[in-house]
Amino acid sequence: MPREITVALVQMAPALANPEENLRKMGEFIERIGSEQPTDLIVFPELSYTGTELGLRATDLAERIPGHATNYLAKRAADFNTHVVFGLVIKEKIESILYNGVVCLGPEGDVVASYRKxxxxxxxxxxxxxxxxxINVDADWGRFGMLIGSDLVxxxxxxxxxxEGAELVVLSANWETNRQEQWRAHIISRAVENAIFVAAANRVGEEPTMQFGGDSTMVGPMGELYTLL
Amino acid sequence: MPREITVALVQMAPALANPEENLRKMGEFIERIGSEQPTDLIVFPELSYTGTELGLRATDLAERIPGHATNYLAKRAADFNTHVVFGLVIKEKIESILYNGVVCLGPEGDVVASYRKxxxxxxxxxxxxxxxxxINVDADWGRFGMLIGSDLVxxxxxxxxxxEGAELVVLSANWETNRQEQWRAHIISRAVENAIFVAAANRVGEEPTMQFGGDSTMVGPMGELYTLL
Structure with missing residues (x-):
């Protein structure tokens, strides 16, 4: 069955340890993208809610699912009838156990799935x-899986x-500039070796010891390049 | 244990269905490479003994192991104290069953191993x-595996x-020009994802319906490029 879907990759620089600022930014991105054209899926980078080099602050910034971040962004996802994948530090009942995770919000404003790196x-x-x-997600238009950063390797x-049936894999990443050639190679290889689409959102900007390379990209099952930011 | 080895990649255009010509050429390459410097391993492309688009001629050109081609080249390998990997059509006792294979000859002039794609x-x-x-091969200097062409995907x-312990994978290929970007991506990805060296010899030239892309290359476990022909 031929289908056409619209996927948006957000190549942003999350503010380190400033979740409210990042939440506001992500909300604005969803609004801007969704206002420009109907969009089926919006992918944010890894840890887009918190930034990367959190150290001990990770414990304070971790959230349950559902929680503050998912509630806020789920409303935006519903407003614009789109799936949204974003990154955050996930905690569960035992507060000291943390995961580097992504959440998928659905067009009904629901939490559809979460994945822990x-x-x-x-x-x-x-x-x-x-x-x-x-974790795979079943959307109206097909099944897609979620991966994070170094899962790509x-x-x-x-x-x-x-x-398990994914036709598309979305990757949320904090990939560093010094391994940028590997980034492109792995994405093409994963797409071709599985005959799937890969939609990869990588962050930009700097943190105390890290520089991030962007090059967010979407590649098709024959290695064809749909976009490279 | 730090070791340094010398690997040669032969980027040749085998003559189609002319094994004697190709045998002579391969022998000359071994002689030329081995005369220039001590070499531990020489890698030829896929089907370097016969060419690619053989059709029904594959049956006539197939050889047993050991056989004419391995005997001839094993002597050259011994002369220059090197391992040699080359491509040929392999048959076994039942003459109608053919394999797209490579043989590894050792520095003692022996058949060390063969691999069927x-x-x-x-x-x-x-x-x-x-x-x-x-199939992995144990050389004095380490263990290496052999792959052929589309195995790379x-x-x-x-x-x-x-x-199973390979530190190096050698690839003999007949990779076509129209998938050249995938060639480079897969090689980098295989090297990095396994933290191994990959030494890939691809043929050049044309056959009735195929064009081959060369770009023989050696890549290290961090994706570092040692050579690109």
Missing amino acids: VHLLGEERQVYRGGFRF FPEAARSLTL | VHLLGEERQVYRGGFRF FPEAARSLTL
């Missing part, structure tokens, strides 16, 4: 616990989502 | 049977070799 990078392991499940992640 | 491309299936095992292939 499986492949944590070295230093992240001091802060976050690794997830253990890959492990082909098993996108493969698992594809084997 | 697992991931055949669409049309190849009319001629070749698929292999079912990934399936991350499980290089992953399997890595999980």
Whole structure:
């Protein structure tokens, strides 16, 4: 069944440890994108709600799902009838256990799914616990999976989502500039090896020790480039 | 243990269905490379002994292992104390069953291993049977695996070799020009996702319906480019 969908990638620079500012910005992006044209899916970068180098602040900035951030953005998603994927620090009942996660909000203003990053990078392991499940979302227009940052380096992640029926994988990333050639290579390879679409939103800007490379991109199942920001 | 090895990639245009000509050329390449400097491993492209678009001629050009081609080149490998990987059509006892294969010859002039391509491309299936095992070779200087052409598109292939201890994967390919961006992406991705070296020899030249893209390359475990022909 041929279908056409509209996906928006938001290449933003979240303010470090300033969630209210980031929430406002994300809300404005959703409004601006949704006002320009009907959009099926809007993808924000990894940890777009908090920024990256949080250190001990991660505990204070972590939120439950549903919670403040999901409530705020779910309303915007419903206003513009779109799915929204954004990044945040997730906590559960035990407040000291944190995850680097993304949430998918639905066009009905509901929390559709959340995913906890499986492949944590070295230093992240001091802060976050690794997830253990890959999550697909069923939209009206098809099934898509969610990955975060360094999940991209492990082909098993996108493969698992594809084997469970994903036709599109969205990636929310905080990818650093010094590995930018690998970024492009992995995205093309994941798309082609699974014959799927990959929509990858990477942040820009700087933090105390990190520089982020942008190059958010959408690639098709034959490696064809739809956009490169 | 830090080690330094010398790998040569031969980016040649095999003559179609002219194995004697190709054997002579390969012998000359080994001699020229080995005379210039001590070399640990020389990698030839896929089907370097026969060319690619063989059709029904594949049956006549297929060889057993050991056989004429391996005997000839094994002597050259021994002369220059190097491993040699080259491509040919392999047959076994039942003459009608053919494989798209590579053979690894050792510095002692022995046949060290052979590998039969697992991931055949669409049309190849009319001629070749698929292999079912990934093969690593133990050299004095380390363990390396062998892959062929479209095996590169399936991350499980290089992953399997890595999980069995490969530090280097050599790829013999007949990769077409119209998928050249994917070629580079897959090679970088395989190297980085497995933290291994990848040494890929692709042929050049044309055949009745195919054009080959060269770009033979060696990439390291951080995606670093050692050479691109």
